[in-house]
Amino acid sequence: PLFTAFQGMDAFFHAAEGYIANVTTPLSEIYSLESIRLLSTNLHKAVVDGNDLEARTKVAWASTLSGMVIATSSCISQHSLEHAMSAYYPTLPHGAGLIALSLAYFSHFVYDVPERYIKMAEVMTGKKVTDPNEFIHALAAMLTRCRVDSIKLSDYGIKSSDLPHFVTNATETMGKLFEYDPQKLTKEEKLDIYCKSF
Numbered sequence: 223p224l225f226t227a228f229q230g231m232d233a234f235f236h237a238a239e240g241y242i243a244n245v246t247t248p249l250s251e252i253y254s255l256e257s258i259r260l261l262s263t264n265l266h267k268a269v270v271d272g273n274d275l276e277a278r279t280k281v282a283w284a285s286t287l288s289g290m291v292i293a294t295s296s297c298i299s300q301h302s303l304e305h306a307m308s309a310y311y312p313t314l315p316h317g318a319g320l321i322a323l324s325l326a327y328f329s330h331f332v333y334d335v336p337e338r339y340i341k342m343a344e345v346m347t348g349k350k351v352t353d354p355n356e357f358i359h360a361l362a363a364m365l366t367r368c369r370v371d372s373i374k375l376s377d378y379g380i381k382s383s384d385l386p387h388f389v390t391n392a393t394e395t396m397g398k399l400f401e402y403d404p405q406k407l408t409k410e411e412k413l414d415i416y417c418k419s420f
Contacts, residue, residue, distance in 0.1 A: 223269045226281075227368040228317025230265040233285040234258065234364075235320050239298045240291035242331060242338050243402045250295035253287045255345050260284035262346040262360065266367035298403050300327045302396035303415065306388040307380065309395070314378045321365060322373045326418035329358055330411065334404040375420045385416040 234257070240246060241254035261284045267277035304319040332339055332354045339354035346360040365371040389412045393400065400407060407415075 223272060223369070225315070225317075226272065227265070227269045227370045228315050228321070230261055230268065230281050230285070230317075231321050231324075231365075231368065231370065232317040233281075233288040234261045234265070235300060235324065236288035236297060237261070237284075237291050238328070238342060239300055240288075240295035241342060242335050242404050243295050243298050244404060245402050246295045250291050253290045253294065255341065257284040257287040257291065258342055259345040260287075262364050266364070269368045296402050297399055299392070299396075299400045299407060299412075300324070302392040302399045303327070303388065303412065305396055306392035307375065309391055310384060310387065311378055311380055314380070318370075318373055318378070319375070321370050322375050322377075322419045323415060324365070325358060325362060326415045328361060330407070330415060331404045332358065375416070380420070382417075382420060385413060385420065388416055389413050 237254040237257035240250050241258070246254075260280045264277045264280040264284070267274050268281050272278070300320060300323055303323055304316060307319045308314050308316055336354035339357040340351045343351040343354070343356035343360050346364070347356070351357075362371065389409060392412065393409075
């Protein structure tokens with residue numbers, strides 16, 4: 223169940239990152255929103271009951287769509303920030319690292335592309351949304367339903383003294399993805415995301 227949640231949320235973040243990227247395309251937007259919709263309504267079912275083949279099939283299709291998002295848009299710096307952590311702590315599952323970063327990370331860009339946050343929230347909730355922060359609330363609720371809402375970086379032995387090294391590693395090894403963010407992150411903002419996720 224835990225790895226179902228990790229992998230499913232990784233697929234979710236592929237779609238969400240690709241949707242707010244500054245290189246998004248009309249085609250990637252279709253893939254992103256459908257993947258986000260399917261995962262937000264089915265992933266928790268697959269986590270709770272691994273024998274729910276209908277839910278797992280929808281999650282698998284959503285994951286495929288998220289791969290198509292990467293091919294037609296791009297992941298952005300959430301993935302850079304996470305891969306830096308797993309580089310230093312290889313026992314940290316990629317999905318767990320993304321989950322730990324997610325609320326602080328996505329909160330950072332709420333007002334840079336509010337219309338995109340509103341649209342993601344609408345497909346997640348099935349309701350009309352006017353506040354872009356509803357996406358953050360919907361994401362937090364999804365993490366709770368998938369039983370991964372309490373994950374913190376410190377759970378995996380990461381120390382606060384590691385965080386500045388992560389900033390350097392993320393920027394030097396996967397710096398290209400930062401160029402696709404809705405707004406450029408400063409060194410201090412990158413560190414702040416890590417600190418809020420610790």
